[in-house]
């Protein structure tokens with residue numbers, strides 16, 4: 104017997120706990136099966152890029168904090184590198200190392216938040232998320248120690264960082280680095296082989312290799328599809344060429360692989376941090392940079408490996424105090440472009456898992 | 471469906487980890503009885519300005535990305551700049567600290583370490599025998615003027631920013647002592663020259 108069914112259009116969001124912010128998905132359903140999805144965003148649009156064109160370069164550093172607010176340090180770094188490229192400012196070695204330490208700590212904390220929310224989305228409710236936030240809290244405390252803020256750090260400056268590391272920072276960091284692998288193993292034990300997680304994630308929302316490349320995805324989404332691409336290795340910036348680490352990749356490109364890549368990346372970040380702490384040189388924490396930044400006319404695109412993928416700043420300078428054009432290549436937005444292909448044919452409950460595994464931050468999608 | 475051999479394994483493992491957590495130290499803070507330990511560099515929710523050391527250069531006003539600082543500056547009879555009025559709109563302020571970094575004297579404008587703007591006012595109502603408890607329609611604390619409520623040394627020590635001479639006595643977790651001592655050093659050097 105066949106049942107005649109009608110297609111049904113429903114909205115998820117803009118206010119929904121699983122949309123990770125103000126994001127709306129218009130789903131066309133056949134029963135419970137998704138046959139079409141149209142992402143609608145712009146609810147959080149703040150005109151950041153236009154705003155940045157109306158202020159001078161230094162005042163834009165706090166703006167970058169507010170793009171991907173779970174990885175502000177990496178945003179700071181990417182933007183500062185772009186302006187340093189325009190101005191040809193030298194960054195002292197110690198500052199480079201401090202930046203790497205901050206970026207890797209931020210990557211761990213962003214992945215902890217990402218994985219925690221993802222597990223929350225697939226119904227693990229609070230426990231894993233609270234466990235992950237417990238560790239994120241320790242990292243946030245380190246940031247608090249360094250720059251006095253817990254979310255919008257505004258720590259990096261053109262030519263280096265705003266303040267040197269306080270003396271209590273390194274012992275606290277070393278302690279955390281010793282503990283961290285144990286915590287990651289704990290998540291691994293708790294989650295990775297849990298039968299519900301396996302049933303909800305294995306083979307769900309497969310993103311094939313070709314599509315991952317054609318949709319220009321980056322970061323864990325791309326690496327989950329089996330492509331070994333990491334700007335820290337493939338186009339080394341800062342002092343990343345001095346560290347040994349691996350690029351974890353998945354095989355099937357499913358939700359489970361994207362989760363596993365994030366888990367493994369945290370381990371690799373701990374590895375980088377250990378080396379960076381060991382090699383940390385003495386010296387200046389900020390190089391010679393003019394107080395008023397006025398780059399010569401020109402343009403730059405500088406990209407770093409953000410927690411969610413390639414994070415780039417395209418800045419066009421016209422010789423004045425303000426940028427003529429300021430654009431962010433935001434990984435969250437571009438990773439979303441592959442969403443439609445990933446969810447068609449799956450059920451609404453799977454949509455949450457797939458969407459969670461992309462790990463987006465709406466602050467970055469709607470700039 | 472997962473293979474049957476995994477059935478129930480995840481639950482048991484989860485319970486084991488939860489059981490291990492029962493013996494761990496609590497990390498929650500009973501606010502407001504217990505306060506968080508903040509770092510020395512914390513950028514709290516006060517902007518504190520010091521009239522004595524300010525040279526009215528307006529660098530802080532220019533550095534502010536959101537235009538939270540408004541200054542009115544004029545020249546006095548001795549041709550020196552002086553600040554007639556300064557307002558900081560804390561509703562606009564994003565506590566980025568750029569004004570503090572831009573200040574050439576290094577000591578004239580600070581961010582305090584206060585992170586909670588709430589205070590207890592009715593602390594002694596319950597034990598107050600003087601007839602000013604709320605049941606009489608008055609509260610000894612609530613009818614105080616703003617000036618009386620403003621922090622003074624006896625009530626609440628200001629941040630070490632503001633009183634560099636006290637910075638050393640403050641507990642290590644509080645505030646941006648660095649900025650203060652740095653600015654003070656610079657000033658002393660200038661004076662001794």
Ligand code: SF4
Nearest residue numbers: 534563564566567569
């Ligand atoms: S902290 Fe930042 S936003 Fe606040 S007044 Fe100073 S410069 Fe302006």
Ligand code: SF4
Nearest residue numbers: 524525527528530573
């Ligand atoms: S930057 Fe410092 S010295 Fe200049 S006006 Fe502001 S507080 Fe006064």
